[in-house]
Amino acid sequence: MIKRLVVIFSFLIFAIGCTGSSQVSPLDTKRSFPLQTGSxxxxxxxxxxxxxxxxxxxxxxxxxxxxxxxxxxxxxxxxxxxxxxxxxxxxxxxxxxxxxxxxxxxxxxPGLVWFDDKERRIITYGNGLFEILKLGVSDFAKNGLYEYNNKDxxxxxxxxxxxxxxxxxxxxxxxxxxxxxxxxxxxxxxxxxxxxxxxxxxxxxxxxxxxxxxxxxxxxxxxxxxxxxxxxxxxxxxxxxxxxxxxxxxxxxxxxxxxxxxxxxxxxxxxxxxxxxxxxxxxxxxxxxxxxxxxxxxxxxxxxxxxxxxSIVKSNKKEALIDLRKELSEYNILELGEAVRPKDEIVITANERMAYLYILKEDIQLRQMAEKLQKESRISWIAWKDNEGINVISPDHQGELIFQPGGPYKDQYHQTWSVKGNIDILDMKVKENTISFGNYPDALARLYGAAESQKGRFLITDAKPGYEFIGESSPEHSGGGAHGSMxxxxxxxxxxxxxxxxxxxxxxxxxxxxxxxxxxxx
Missing domain, CATH: 3.40.720.10 (Alkaline Phosphatase, subunit A)
Known part of the structure; x- marks a missing residue:
């Protein structure tokens, strides 16, 4: 799965002469040495x-x-x-x-790429060579080798x-x-x-x-x-x-x-x-x-x-890739590697088949931006948190779903929830106050986990199978495989x-x- 921090310093793979696919190690087979695992x-x-x-x-x-x-x-x-x-x-x-x-x-x-609201900068653990170069090789290296384990x-x-x-x-x-x-x-x-x-x-x-x-x-x-x-x-x-x-x-x-x-x-x-x-x-x-x-x-x-x-990403790039810069072109988008400027309104961090979209200006409403994305048929759903709980809307369904932990409904993992609205948005069923999941396994706990993973005002959006989000210099996998979605x-x-x-x-x-x-x- 993923480009595993693009294997720490992906930009250096070429410089040090990558040897290609794994090769069988030149080891003696059937070695005899004192194993004591059974003792x-x-x-x-x-x-x-x-x-x-x-x-x-x-x-x-x-x-x-x-x-x-x-x-x-x-x-x-x-x-x-x-x-x-x-x-x-x-x-x-x-x-x-x-x-x-x-x-x-x-x-x-929160993900492979996200925006730290406190430090006002994009954090990357490695999502493609060009994105890393723009965000800063030194920051990327420090994130992977120290901050990931010892701070984040x-x-x-x-x-x-x-x-x-x-x-x-x-x-x-x-x-x-x-x-x-x-x-x-x-x-x-x-x-x-x-x-x-x-x-x-x-x-x-x-x-x-x-x-x-x-x-x-x-x-x-x-x-x-x-x-x-x-x-x-x-x-x-x-x-x-x-x-x-x-x-x-x-x-x-x-x-x-x-x-x-x-x-x-x-x-x-x-x-x-x-x-x-x-x-x-x-x-x-x-x-x-x-x-x-x-x-x-x-x-x-x-x-x-x-x-x-x-999952398979369609081979036709124009069809397969959801360019969030184009979808949100009316907003001023923070450029990779730049400090947040007074004019910047949103930040895009694409994690292959899901994305976080951060709103920097108080006068831009979360629902306002979510409804703009709702017009994109290649998106499965858009979610955000507010005082009512986690809100979810979809291009394919009327109304919205609102949920939060605790309440009269229980799922198969013994987690309890308050749920109201259109449960079809996350392909759920409720029978006798018991929730079952369809296309989105453990949907409520997993989406709640992402929504509460960080501070700030942001949307979470998921792509339908076959499609992938891209932003500025993010990698794409048209004709290949990608992940990230729920x-x-x-x-x-x-x-x-x-x-x-x-x-x-x-x-x-x-x-x-x-x-x-x-x-x-x-």
């Missing part, structure tokens, strides 16, 4: 996140014999296609929900690393960009990066006891997979996990992030299996580290998941669980943290 009283959990892993392409790869490792784990475990992602369905927000067990109203990471992620929530460490369990993070923990670490910034991005040679951060992050921090000093995307690649991640297994230092919980499938899907569309095939080769290397693959299930719990789906086409991801029969009550990414902690502490 402890508590199981160890390995959480493997494959960016943009999707059910149809996964099963196609398995059917074609291209994913034997994933097939092995799937056959020896439980499988679901209905794990609900966070919203927006962009990696930074999803990662924050995964690691904190909360939606953005609590963890406060709310201190009012705890990560899985912090909670497990407090309970006496060691944890590890391998190439996950959100990793906050209780232990101080020093990220080593290579000279060519520190010079280009105006960064210090060393950056202090807080993480789990074991922190691997590409070229910036690695456990295995002989891990040389750092040329391709400065180590933020599948080969590097797999080698780090193998090192933990080989040295018998695997902690109670390890999160391992494999990013490269996302890049392939963005370019070639959701039907491609090339990225899954490459990721599976790295997983094969990991499983080959055991005397037998079945040994990998001995007191180890494997959780393999996608973070979001990608629609189930972007939101339902596969989940494989091997090594435990403990059920998950609510199949949502936001619920995995507590489930994993329960598995480890049993």
């Amino acid at each position: 402890g009283s508590n199981p160890k959990v390995i959480l493997l996140v494959i960016d943009s892993l999707m059910d149809k392409s996964l099963n196609k790869a398995i059917e074609d014999g291209k994913a034997p490792a994933l097939e092995f784990l799937k056959k020896n475990g439980q499988y679901s296609t209905e794990l609900v992602s966070s919203y927006p369905t962009m990696s930074v927000t999803i990662d924050s929900s995964l690691i904190t067990g909360t939606y953005p109203d609590q963890h406060k990471i 992620l709310s201190s009012n929530v705890k990560t899985i690393h912090e909670d497990l460490d407090d309970a006496g369990f060691k944890t590890a993070s391998i190439n996950a960009l959100i990793y906050r923990g209780n232990h101080p670490h020093t990220l080593k910034v290579p000279g060519f990066i520190s010079a280009a991005a105006k960064l210090p040679d060393e950056i202090q951060t807080m993480g789990p006891e074991t922190l691997s992050l590409g070229v910036f921090s690695r456990e295995n000093q002989e891990n040389h997979h750092i040329v391709n995307r400065i180590g933020l690649n599948d080969s590097f991640a797999a080698e780090e996990l193998i090192y933990l297994l080989k040295t018998n230092t695997l902690p109670s919980f390890t999160i391992l992030y494999l990013p490269e499938n996302d890049f392939t899907v963005h370019r070639k569309g959701p039907s491609t299996i090339k990225g899954i095939e490459d990721a599976d080769k790295q997983l094969q290397n990991v499983l080959n580290s055991f005397p037998d693959w079945n040994d990998a299930l001995d007191n180890l719990v494997w959780v393999v998941m996608g973070d979001s789906n990608q 629609h189930k086409a972007d939101s339902m991801v596969p989940l494989i669980v091997s090594g435990t029969d403990k059920s998950i009550e609510n199949l949502r990414i936001v619920d995995l943290k507590d489930w994993i902690i329960e598995v480890i502490q049993r």
Whole structure:
């Protein structure tokens, strides 16, 4: 999923000679070393996140014999296609929900790109080369390497690393960009990066006891997979996990992030299996580290998941791309890289198939702008918050929907709501005060999470399947795949669980943290 911070410093990928797709690491297969995973009283959990892993392409790869490792784990475990992602369905927000067990109203990471009302500037964690260059490479680099974990992620929530460490369990993070923990670490910034991005040679951060992050921090000093995307690649991640297994230092919980499938899907569309095939080769290397693959299930719990789906974007750019600058051309729009000027009226931050639109002038009403966007038939709905709650209108439906937490209605996740108006806007049904969801799974909690993720006056808008928002210099994926929306086409991801029969009550990414902690502490 997403351009994972465009793999931190995407502008440098070309300068350092990207090597292309993942290659199988030159590792000895069937290594013999003293694994002791079965000797402890508590199981160890390995959480493997494959960016943009999707059910149809996964099963196609398995059917074609291209994913034997994933097939092995799937056959020896439980499988679901209905794990609900966070919203927006962009990696930074999803990662924050995964690691904190909360939606953005609590963890406060609104999206890949957003506008900080207090600092009066656009924050980007990496949404395309040209957007990064305009907003400032130095700011982008600082956001990704320091502020994301140490400032922007709310201190009012705890990560899985912090909670497990407090309970006496060691944890590890391998190439996950959100990793906050209780232990101080020093990220080593290579000279060519520190010079280009105006960064210090060393950056202090807080993480789990074991922190691997590409070229910036690695456990295995002989891990040389750092040329391709400065180590933020599948080969590097797999080698780090193998090192933990080989040295018998695997902690109670390890999160391992494999990013490269996302890049392939963005370019070639959701039907491609090339990225899954490459990721599976790295997983094969990991499983080959055991005397037998079945040994990998001995007191180890494997959780393999996608973070979001990608849906097809129409190939005709004129039809597929919703240019919000044109839709709102009567307003003065803040230009990327510029300070907010007295004349600026709105800010556009496009997150692929969703967007935040910020209103800077008090005389411009939220409803006024929402009704202008309502004329665009490629938009699914537009939402904003006011004293009544969260308001939602749509080009396809009359009236509006207004909701807020607490009230007589309960959904399948045991959340209660006050709801009035046209529930068809979010494709919901109500029977005997029980809410069920259609095209927008967990719609109320997810939209509420986005609406309360930040301060300021703003709209949230979602594109229909097949379409994507663009603003100034934002990337586009016509003819390929994109995500970001709340629609189930972007939101339902596969989940494989091997090594435990403990059920998950609510199949949502936001619920995995507590489930994993329960598995480890049993």
